Amino acid sequence: MSRSTRKLILPGTIAALIVATVLLAPLLPLQDVRGMDIPNRFAGPSAGHWLGQDDFGRDVLSRLIWGGRASLFIAVGSAIFAAIIGTALGLLGGYFRGAVELVTVRAAEIILCLPPLLLALLVVTILGAGTWPLVLALTILYTPNYTRVVYAATQQVRGLDFVTAQRSMGTHPMKILVRTILPNVLPPLLVQMSLVVASAMVIESGLSFLGLGVVPPTPSWGLMIRSARGAMEVAPLLLVWPSLALAGTILTFNLLCDRLQSALDPRAVTAGGALWLRPRSAAAKKPATPVEADADAPLLEIRDMSIAVRDMELVRRVSLTVRPGETVALVGESGSGKTLTGLAMTGLLPDTLRVTGGTAHYTTREGKAVDLAKLDEEGIRALRGDEVSMVFQDAAAALNPVLRIGEQVAEAIRAHHDLEGDALQTRVVELLRHVGIPDPEQRVRAYPHELSGGQRQRAMIAVAVANNPRLLIADEPTTALDPTIQAQILQLFAQLKRDTPGMGMIFVTHDLAVVAEIADRVTVMYAGEVVEEGPVAEVFERPRHPYTAALIASVPEGGAERLTAIPGSVPSPRQMPSGCRFAPRCAFATERCTANPPKAEHPAPGRVTRCFHWETVT
Amino acid sequence: MLRYIATRSLVALFLVWIVVSVVFLLLHLIPGDPAELLLSQGNVAADPQAVAALREQMGLNAPLWQQYIDHMTGVLTGDLGASFRDGAPVIEQIALRLPRTLEVILAASLIATGIGVPLGTYAAIRADGKADAVISFFASASLSTPVFVVGSVVILIFAQKLQWLPAGGFTPFSEDPLEHLQLLLLPACTVALSLLAVITRMSRASVLEVLQRDYVRTARAKGLPRNPILRRHVVRNALIPVLTVLGLEMGTLIGGTVLVEFVFNWPGLSGYLVAAVDARDYPEVVGIVMTISVLFVFLNLVVDVVNALLDPRISLVR
Numbered sequence: 001m002s003r004s005t006r007k008l009i010l011p012g013t014i015a016a017l018i019v020a021t022v023l024l025a026p027l028l029p030l031q032d033v034r035g036m037d038i039p040n041r042f043a044g045p046s047a048g049h050w051l052g053q054d055d056f057g058r059d060v061l062s063r064l065i066w067g068g069r070a071s072l073f074i075a076v077g078s079a080i081f082a083a084i085i086g087t088a089l090g091l092l093g094g095y096f097r098g099a100v101e102l103v104t105v106r107a108a109e110i111i112l113c114l115p116p117l118l119l120a121l122l123v124v125t126i127l128g129a130g131t132w133p134l135v136l137a138l139t140i141l142y143t144p145n146y147t148r149v150v151y152a153a154t155q156q157v158r159g160l161d162f163v164t165a166q167r168s169m170g171t172h173p174m175k176i177l178v179r180t181i182l183p184n185v186l187p188p189l190l191v192q193m194s195l196v197v198a199s200a201m202v203i204e205s206g207l208s209f210l211g212l213g214v215v216p217p218t219p220s221w222g223l224m225i226r227s228a229r230g231a232m233e234v235a236p237l238l239l240v241w242p243s244l245a246l247a248g249t250i251l252t253f254n255l256l257c258d259r260l261q262s263a264l265d266p267r268a269v270t271a272g273g274a275l276w277l278r279p280r281s282a283a284a285k286k287p288a289t290p291v292e293a294d295a296d297a298p299l300l301e302i303r304d305m306s307i308a309v310r311d312m313e314l315v316r317r318v319s320l321t322v323r324p325g326e327t328v329a330l331v332g333e334s335g336s337g338k339t340l341t342g343l344a345m346t347g348l349l350p351d352t353l354r355v356t357g358g359t360a361h362y363t364t365r366e367g368k369a370v371d372l373a374k375l376d377e378e379g380i381r382a383l384r385g386d387e388v389s390m391v392f393q394d395a396a397a398a399l400n401p402v403l404r405i406g407e408q409v410a411e412a413i414r415a416h417h418d419l420e421g422d423a424l425q426t427r428v429v430e431l432l433r434h435v436g437i438p439d440p441e442q443r444v445r446a447y448p449h450e451l452s453g454g455q456r457q458r459a460m461i462a463v464a465v466a467n468n469p470r471l472l473i474a475d476e477p478t479t480a481l482d483p484t485i486q487a488q489i490l491q492l493f494a495q496l497k498r499d500t501p502g503m504g505m506i507f508v509t510h511d512l513a514v515v516a517e518i519a520d521r522v523t524v525m526y527a528g529e530v531v532e533e534g535p536v537a538e539v540f541e542r543p544r545h546p547y548t549a550a551l552i553a554s555v556p557e558g559g560a561e562r563l564t565a566i567p568g569s570v571p572s573p574r575q576m577p578s579g580c581r582f583a584p585r586c587a588f589a590t591e592r593c594t595a596n597p598p599k600a601e602h603p604a605p606g607r608v609t610r611c612f613h614w615e616t617v618t
Numbered sequence: 619m620l621r622y623i624a625t626r627s628l629v630a631l632f633l634v635w636i637v638v639s640v641v642f643l644l645l646h647l648i649p650g651d652p653a654e655l656l657l658s659q660g661n662v663a664a665d666p667q668a669v670a671a672l673r674e675q676m677g678l679n680a681p682l683w684q685q686y687i688d689h690m691t692g693v694l695t696g697d698l699g700a701s702f703r704d705g706a707p708v709i710e711q712i713a714l715r716l717p718r719t720l721e722v723i724l725a726a727s728l729i730a731t732g733i734g735v736p737l738g739t740y741a742a743i744r745a746d747g748k749a750d751a752v753i754s755f756f757a758s759a760s761l762s763t764p765v766f767v768v769g770s771v772v773i774l775i776f777a778q779k780l781q782w783l784p785a786g787g788f789t790p791f792s793e794d795p796l797e798h799l800q801l802l803l804l805p806a807c808t809v810a811l812s813l814l815a816v817i818t819r820m821s822r823a824s825v826l827e828v829l830q831r832d833y834v835r836t837a838r839a840k841g842l843p844r845n846p847i848l849r850r851h852v853v854r855n856a857l858i859p860v861l862t863v864l865g866l867e868m869g870t871l872i873g874g875t876v877l878v879e880f881v882f883n884w885p886g887l888s889g890y891l892v893a894a895v896d897a898r899d900y901p902e903v904v905g906i907v908m909t910i911s912v913l914f915v916f917l918n919l920v921v922d923v924v925n926a927l928l929d930p931r932i933s934l935v936r
Contacts (some may be wrong), residue, residue: 117874120905121895125704202764206877209766210892229770232778240776243767251762258758274829275742277844295744348835385841391841398830400851402858402929411850447930452908463840593933 004263005068010256015194022069027203030062034217044237051241054140054224060238064245067219071246074131074214075200078138085139086146088191093147096152108144116141120203121212129212134204141203149192153185162594191257198253205246208448223248228559241410275351276377293369294576298323299360299471300345301505305358306372307349311546314574315340315528317358320550322471322504327497327521329536330508331551335570337506339526342473345372345506346390347380363390365470386416389469393476395456397446405432405459406444412466434499435462436492458492465496467615472496473506478514490517501551512555521606527570527581530600534607542607544601546586546617580611623923630919637911643691698905703897708905711890712805716909718788719886722832722878725802727864732800734814735860738821739853745826754822757815769808769881777802786883792799807873815866822862831855858928864923869914 022029040494051060086108093104107240111119123137157163158181166176207213208222216223228238274602300322307315315337322328330338343349345360360372364389371594372380372388384390392398400408410427413419417422418565419427425444432440435458437451464472474493478486494517497503507518515522515536522539532545543549550566568585577583583593590613599613611617659758672678680688682845692698698708741753760768777785783804784797791798829852837851872887879889894902 021929063799116870118891118907121876121891122907124895165630197761205764206766208763209877210880212892212895225767225770229773232770232774239770243763243771246765247759247763251759254758254762274743274834276838277829277848346839348838381838382843383841383844385839390839392832392836394832398836400833400837401931403850404856411837411842412847415841415843449931459834463836466840516865615681616815 004259008256009257010261011252011259014257015253018068019072019215020251021065021526022072025065027413028065032057032059032062044235052235052237054235054238055227055379058295060241063224064218064221064241067224067242068245068249070131070214070218070220071204071208071222072197072249074134074138074204075197076144078135078200079196081135081139081192082088082142082196083146083189086143086152087185088161089143090147091154091185092182094151095158095173095177095181098109101151105147108147111140111144116199117203117206120207120481121386124207124212129207130215131218134207138200138203142200143376146189146192146194149188150185153188154181157181157184161610165432179598189265190362191260194257195259198257201246201250201253203307210427216372228391264465291365291369293361297363297369299326300362302341302345302360302370303361305341305344306356307337307344307353308356309352309354313356313528314346314353314573318525318528318530318545320506320523320530320533322506324470324502325497325591327505327507327519329515329522330506330525331510331512331515331522334527334569335527338525339475342390342506342508343524345471345473346384346388346429347372347375347377348384350389358542362471382416385464385469387469388469388471389464389467389473391457391461391464391472391474391477394480396448396480398460399456400463401448402442403446403447405446405451408491409444409459409462409466412463416467418445431462431466432459435459435465436488439463447537454479457485457489459480461492461496462490465500468500469503471506473502473508476510477507478511479509486514490514493518512540512551524551527576528573529581529610530608531582531610532608534604538604538607544603544607544614544617547582547610548616588617619926621880626919626922630915633915634912636924637915638690638693639686640907645902658762675719693908697906699901701902702899703902709822709900710886710908711902712905714805715885715890718884719872719875719879719888721806722809722884722886723868725806726871727812727868729806729810730813730817731860733810734817735821735853735857735910737814738818738823738860739825741818741822741846742825745822748823753818757818760815761819763812764877765808765812766877766881768811769878770806772804773807773881786881788883788885800887801882801884805878805884808881809871809878813864813871816867817860817864820860824859825835825852826851828856854928856875858925861924861928863920865917865924870918872913872917873908 033495040053051064054060054063073592089104089480091107091568094100096205097178106210116556119141120134120137123140124133127133127306128137160598163176163180165386166180167173204213205222205225208220210292211226213222220512224242225239228235228242231238239381289519298321300320302320303447304317304319305315306313316335318341320328320330320341330341332338340349340353344355345362349355355373359381361369362372362383364383370383372381375383393546399405403411406425406428409431410424413424413427428444429440432443437443437455437458441450443455448459451459457480461477464474472586477493478489493505493507497505509515519536521534522532522536524545532539532543532548534544539548540552547566554565566585571577571581571584577594579594579600580586580589583589586593592612599606599611601614603609603614653896662830671787696709698712700706701711732889737753743752744750773785776783784801786804787801789797789801833855834847834851875886876888876892878884879886889910891903891906891910913934
């Protein structure tokens with residue numbers, strides 16, 4: 001039994017108890033509901049009257065139970081009637097669409113435009129007070145709820161293969177609706193049902209409280225509260241009991257609805273918050289004390305870094321070095337772990353992922369060595385956007401839609417510098433001009449959606465280079481763009497490299513053509529591992545890993561006669577091959593490859609490959 | 619932006635026309651004679667002479683189109699007819715009582731938003747923790763307690779037992795501002811409680827959703843500290859759906875403060891409606907329902923415009 005199903009037990013049991021109690025009311029050894037006992041009016045709890053007596057000396061407990069019977073009868077009754085009518089309308093509207101949809105679904109939705117209590121009052125105006133007018137009013141009120149739910153579900157189910165198949169086989173629509181679609185829409189109906197019972201009780205008790213609902217002497221919780229208000233000074237408990245009963249019952253049904261929902265649709269449960277907002281949480285790492293870096297230390301040296309979600313390793317023992325002024329391309333298919341490696345360098349990994357091993361030594365502007373993988377949130381925040389910056393793939397999503405471009409760039413500067421007013425504004429305009437946004441004086445006031453895709457990516461880059469970072473991590477910055485715009489953005493990166501010679505760059509991409517254009521060195525990743533590394537020209541000239549070779553062969557501009565696609569797909573982290581991870585897709589694979597994982601080899605100075613057969617790869 | 623507001627206003631005007639027409643048709647197309655329906659109580663048949671007189675008074679003998687034109691002219695010139703009970707123009711009572719109802723709703727919305735947004739944001743930040751569980755349960759409990767129960771219990775505690783505040787009643791602001799506010803406090807807080815629950819839940823869900831967005835990650839990538847990220851990027855974006863819900867809830871409340879006004883003896887529009895329904899005073903009921911529906915439409919327009927101001931993308935979509 002899953003956790004969400006277990007959580008159903010409590011409200012389910014209480015709801016069942018409440019329903020059983022009111023159903024069994026005639027059989028329970030209760031005092032007469034209408035038996036008055038004027039001399040003992042407002043008497044407190046006693047052996048004969050556990051909850052005391054009311055303003056007419058009637059037994060409160062028995063009125064409470066019988067009152068619940070009336071309330072629940074009306075609420076459940078109208079919930080069922082509304083369910084039947086609403087489901088029928090929703091099924092018809094969702095299945096047939098067109099004119100049928102108009103007279104069923106859209107007509108029902110008009111009711112939703114009116115305040116609920118107002119609508120109930122209108123019906124009562126026309127029909128007068130009483131139990132049945134209430135049932136009718138509530139039925140009308142809640143029919144559209146079901147109609148909408150069933151309509152949406154029907155439309156979904158309607159498109160499924162097995163329904164289409166039945167339709168093409170000439171099955172009568174009525175039969176399809178009842179046999180196939182109805183069982184599929186039952187779960188959302190069940191949720192809706194408990195919700196409607198709860199809110200119908202709210203309206204019923206409210207109208208009864210106003211004297212427009214259940215007619216005395218029939219007991220009802222709303223009426224009991226109404227009369228208890230008059231005797232508040234003498235017997236405050238008379239107000240408390242029906243209030244507790246009413247609120248408790250409604251709460252039970254609401255909880256039942258909530259938990260039914262999460263039990264029936266586990267996806268609806270949201271991911272829990274964000275750990276970075278909780279600095280003192282368990283995820284916070286111990287701050288590392290900075291030490292002086294060696295004079296010739298590289299800008300960034302990742303050594304054997306692993307990233308895992310719980311016990312599942314997504315990135316395994318990755319090593320990567322970036323020297324000042326150098327551009328390293330990180331290449332691989334989706335799921336190879338290249339983006340995660342980039343995110344780990346800025347401490348922006350999703351909450352469920354953690355760096356589980358290895359180091360990422362970075363040399364700061366002051367010449368200190370810090371381990372980016374071990375810094376706490378505050379420590380890495382100070383570097384982020386200042387020394388280490390990131391350009392994201394989808395600028396449309398990565399820019400805040402409700403803030404002007406200028407503000408978003410200014411914010412990046414202000415996060416690390418005390419720049420205000422005109423000086424700040426001038427710097428922002430200068431940055432926008434630098435990244436090639438035309439008419440920057442005007443564009444600072446533009447919202448992201450007012451810019452073209454290419455200009456948005458330029459703005460994103462302006463944010464990233466606002467503080468002259470020493471390490472720029474670009475995560476597939478051209479993937480979401482048109483080919484012509486891609487070329488322009490690549491030129492911009494090339495220009496940035498020329499303008500800031502000391503800046504190191506990690507360029508994450510799956511596009512080898514881009515690598516050739518922008519990078520000095522390339523690191524190829526496959527299934528969470530580095531499989532090959534080396535200077536771009538050398539690797540392209542003579543790949544030392546079958547995967548790299550296959551990637552090069554699949555590039556259109558490669559000059560090859562025909563394009564070779566790599567058969568198969570990246571293995572899932574749950575089913576990693578025990579030997580070489582590429583072996584199942586590799587043309588060179590032998591028994592040795594599937595038996596043991598290959599170690600990193602050095603075919604030439606500055607080159608690394610993780611293949612047993614590197615010498616024979618072409 | 620201006621063009622957007624103009625189109626939305628036109629749509630709203632159209633909706634108002636529909637609403638007024640529907641209310642008119644309801645009155646005239648209900649099976650049976652409205653005059654007879656009005657005069658009969660339960661199963662007792664109405665006096666035919668009285669029915670005839672009422673038909674004449676209500677103008678029911680004219681052709682339907684004539685009645686429709688008269689009705690629409692009346693609505694346009696602010697003439698909603700005269701009350702059956704005392705013959706006074708319905709519009710006068712509405713003009714007197716509507717501001718009182720709006721006052722309660724506005725005060726409640728301010729209280730609920732002021733507390734609900736920070737509370738929901740806090741719950742989202744602490745999602746799945748103890749504080750979140752407590753806040754969520756509190757929200758469920760206040761959503762589950764009908765407003766008249768809250769009102770009655772609040773009176774029991776604050777007026778009866780502690781005697782801090784008056785149990786109910788109304789003093790015009792112009793007569794005694796302090797007493798007016800004292801009397802406003804309990805009804806406003808009562809309405810605010812359930813609204814607070816809605817806003818807390820909505821804020822929590824909305825903040826959780828926004829926290830997953832790419833632009834929040836960008837804000838972190840800039841190296842911004844936690845609070846500016848929350849303020850400028852998370853809460854600001856999360857507020858948009860919350861305000862939409864608040865607007866819709868306020869619309870529902872215009873017709874839904876009936877119970878609170880009854881409990882606290884607050885002479886607002888909804889209380890007037892209950893009395894009108896109780897007396898089956900048709901012109902009054904029609905006038906009030908129409909006013910509320912028109913306000914409801916208008917409020918939706920305001921919500922749309924405010925949303926467009928908060929989220930500049932909206933005004934571009936047609």
